[in-house]
Amino acid sequence: MFRPNVNTMSRFARDLAVVFTLCGMLAGCSGSPDTAAPAAPSTTSHPPAATVAAPAGAQPRLAQDPARLAEDLVADERALRDPSTPGPALTQATRRQQVAYRAIGRHPEWDGTIRPGIPAELVAFYDRNVDARRHLATLAEPRDTLPAWRIVPPVPAEELLAAYRDAEAASGVGWAYLAAINLIETHFGSVRGDSSAGAQGPMQFMPSTFAAYGMGGDIHSPRDSIMAAGNYLAANGFAKDPDRALFRYNNADATCTPSRTTPPR
Structure with missing residues (x-):
């Protein structure tokens, strides 16, 4: 069983929480599989591509060099x-x-190329996203x-x-x-x-723990499990020490195992 370091786990959850807050939305919260990583940087610069909808079911394609990837990322952030x-187009x-x-997140060697191309108003959001991916x-x-x-x-974002x-x-x-835990x-x-x-x-509870905090709900119900997660964190002192409560969530319930921290690729 994997036991996360309290600082690593809580910092990752904190980063994700800030990302969600800064973004102000959960649009398109259903993930898509990773695509192939961009190739090494080229010397050619291109204007950012327009944000248009891809055919239904199509997977996003990344630019072939980090500099263009940065331009496309900025265009996407502004579209959001x-x-x-x-x-x-939003999706x-x-x-x-x-x-x-x-x-x-997988290529820290790109940081020197990509980060300078991120506008000041998006840098905090960019840093939190990258930090969260690397902690994950x-x-x-x-x-x-x-x-x-x-x-x-997944359940619709508004629900x-x-x-x-x-x-x-x-x-x-x-x-x-x-949302970060989910x-x-x-x-x-x-x-x-x-x-x-x-x-x-959805929130990966041990049945005995859910019985104590789920208020008679269904462990497989998104709403009931989210409500139970709030109850559990509150009971473990979230108001005074969020980091410790987050660690207790994963450590005590054994939900942060290598097989459950990331979706399959």
């Missing part, structure tokens, strides 16, 4: 913040943004085989956000922390299956 961005920008951060990598080890998981569409907000109101635990554990409920330790549901 523009209220006039059409829904399909596509979100997906490409996610894949870009995954690639950047330290929580998991590659495996040769995958457990018996099922990959399903998840409503559940996070309700749990925040009931427990005092910030909604973005609950992402870490099951990628917003899109990864279905029990952990090797027996944790279940």
Whole structure:
């Protein structure tokens, strides 16, 4: 069983919470598989590509050099913040943004090329995303085989956000922390299956722990499990020490195992 360092785990969850808060949305929260990483940098500079919707089911394609990747990432970040961005284009920008951060997280040698191209108003968001991706990598080890998981569409973003907000109101635990845990554990409920330790549901509770904090709900219900997570964190002193409460969530419930911290690729 993997035991995360309290500073690493809490910092990662904190980074994700800030990312969600800065973004102010959960649009396109269903993840997409990683694409091939961009090749080595070229000397040619290109203007950023327009943010347009890709065909249904198409996976985002990244630019072939880090400098262009940075330009596309900035275009996507701005599209996400523009209220006039059409829904399909918003979804596509979100997906490409996610894949870009995954690639950047795996390649610290690109930092000197990409980060200088990020505008000042987006630097904090960029830094938090990259830091979170790299901390996530330290929580998991590659495996040769995958457990018996099922990959399903996540609950619509507006329903998840409503559940996070309700749990925040009931427990005092910030909604973005609950969203971060939901992402870490099951990628917003899109990864279905029990952990090797027996944790279940979208928030990966041990059945005995859920019985204590779930208020008679369903461990597999996104809303019930999110509410239970808020109750659990509050009972473990989130108001006074969020880092310790986050560590208790993963350590005591054995939900932060290498097989559950990241979705399959």
